[in-house]
Amino acid sequence: xxxxxxxxxxxxxxxxxxxxxxxxxxxxxxxxxxxxxxxxxxxxxxxxxxxxxxxxxxxxxxxxxxxxxxxxxxxxxxxxxxxxxxxxxxxxxxxxxxxxxxxxxxxxxxxxxxxxxxxxxxxxxxxxxxxxxxxxxxxxxxxxxxxxxxxxxxxxxxxxxxxxxxxxxxxxxxxxxxxxxxxxxxxxxxxxxxxxxxxxxxxxxxxxxxxxxxxxxxxxxxxxxxxxxxxxxxxxxxxxxxxxxxxxxxxxxxxxxxxxxxxxxxxxxxxxxxxxxxxxxxxxxxxxxxxxxxxxxxxxxxxxxxxxxxxxxxxxxxxxxxxxxxxxxxxxxxxxxxxxxxxxxxxxxxxxxxxxxxxxxxxxxxxxxxxxxxxxxxxxxxxxxxxxxxxxxxxxxxxxxxxxxxxxxxxxx
Numbered sequence: 001x002x003x004x005x006x007x008x009x010x011x012x013x014x015x016x017x018x019x020x021x022x023x024x025x026x027x028x029x030x031x032x033x034x035x036x037x038x039x040x041x042x043x044x045x046x047x048x049x050x051x052x053x054x055x056x057x058x059x060x061x062x063x064x065x066x067x068x069x070x071x072x073x074x075x076x077x078x079x080x081x082x083x084x085x086x087x088x089x090x091x092x093x094x095x096x097x098x099x100x101x102x103x104x105x106x107x108x109x110x111x112x113x114x115x116x117x118x119x120x121x122x123x124x125x126x127x128x129x130x131x132x133x134x135x136x137x138x139x140x141x142x143x144x145x146x147x148x149x150x151x152x153x154x155x156x157x158x159x160x161x162x163x164x165x166x167x168x169x170x171x172x173x174x175x176x177x178x179x180x181x182x183x184x185x186x187x188x189x190x191x192x193x194x195x196x197x198x199x200x201x202x203x204x205x206x207x208x209x210x211x212x213x214x215x216x217x218x219x220x221x222x223x224x225x226x227x228x229x230x231x232x233x234x235x236x237x238x239x240x241x242x243x244x245x246x247x248x249x250x251x252x253x254x255x256x257x258x259x260x261x262x263x264x265x266x267x268x269x270x271x272x273x274x275x276x277x278x279x280x281x282x283x284x285x286x287x288x289x290x291x292x293x294x295x296x297x298x299x300x301x302x303x304x305x306x307x308x309x310x311x312x313x314x315x316x317x318x319x320x321x322x323x324x325x326x327x328x329x330x331x332x333x334x335x336x337x338x339x340x341x342x343x344x345x346x347x348x349x350x351x352x353x354x355x356x357x358x359x360x361x362x363x364x365x366x367x368x369x370x371x372x373x374x375x376x377x378x379x380x381x382x383x384x385x386x387x388x389x390x391x392x393x394x395x396x397x398x399x400x401x402x403x404x405x406x407x408x409x410x411x412x413x
Contacts, residue, residue: 077357092125
């Protein structure tokens with residue numbers, strides 16, 4: 001008899017099928033993140049210079065799309081719980097292609113904003129949250145291994161697409177670059193999601209928690225989890241971490257341009273930061289084995305703060321700034337895995353997609369606001385270094401809040 005518990009047995013796919021799903025998501029997450037996110041920091045200065053729109057205005061359109069992604073992510077989570085990722089992620093990819101094409105061909109600022117709003121719908125159904133939900137359900141107690149593999153490979157999105165976007169910029173301009181990127185999305189993500197994510201979507205059933213996890217009892221009510229102090233503090237901690245992480249990623253190029261690096265070298269620094277993300281994620285499993293949930297979360301938030309302030313403090317030379325970008329990337333890489341496992345390390349919810357959708361909404365709002373906030377605050381604060389100090393303070397606050405994120409255990413009812 002099946003227990004009405006809350007994680008998943010790995011009975012929805014064979015071992016070969018699970019590996020196929022992981023491989024597909026590795027390829028599509030690199031492509032989706034690369035086109036829908038990491039191309040923008042490289043192309044944004046050229047968009048502003050070509051159109052006459054200010055950099056904060058251009059960034060605000062990008063941020064508006066991410067806000068849409070945050071709102072749409074909640075119903076997407078419910079759809080994932082009920083139907084699985086195949087049609088959700090295929091539809092998201094199908095929407096992404098015309099959205100990116102409309103970004104490329106926008107003849108006015110309102111049209112540019114509208115195109116990014118449509119791209120936000122696509123982001124909700126193609127970026128990490130639906131991929132995390134897919135692997136959590138299909139891989140069950142082995143989810144950490146699958147999530148680590150996914151984020152290791154997907155961490156190369158900036159390494160691939162930041163230099164690629166810079167290389168496309170000279171011959172094609174920003175509009176032609178986005179058209180090429182839209183073609184890549186169409187060729188890679190739509191068929192990969194349609195044919196690669198097939199398979200029975202397993203029902204959530206009772207399953208042993210991963211070793212060392214601070215897990216609440218199997219019969220915990222998701223509604224009670226949502227109201228708990230631990231869930232609220234976990235969400236706030238991850239939100240502050242995401243705000244810092246993504247603001248650093250998007251605003252790093254203008255910071256380095258202010259340090260007299262060329263656009264090409266700044267793009268390579270951002271790309272090598274992606275390599276740093278991979279290195280950070282390689283070290284995360286060892287950290288997870290040797291630390292508790294509370295200490296690990298607090299330590300990683302502190303590392304994110306330290307590397308952010310380091311970027312703010314270094315005036316040069318170029319090699320030192322690139323090295324700092326790699327360190328900041330390593331901290332972001334570990335944070336991504338921390339974010340991916342935050343709920344599973346603390347609870348075993350019956351409806352992971354629902355809880356993840358709700359927890360991801362403020363995170364995506366932070367991701368949406370952070371690029372605009374960085375460019376908008378640079379003027380009043382006196383430059384990007386001061387912005388990065390403020391971001392470091394936000395991550396340090398998250399390190400303190402992380403100490404209260406572990407739920408209390410209750411005896412079974």
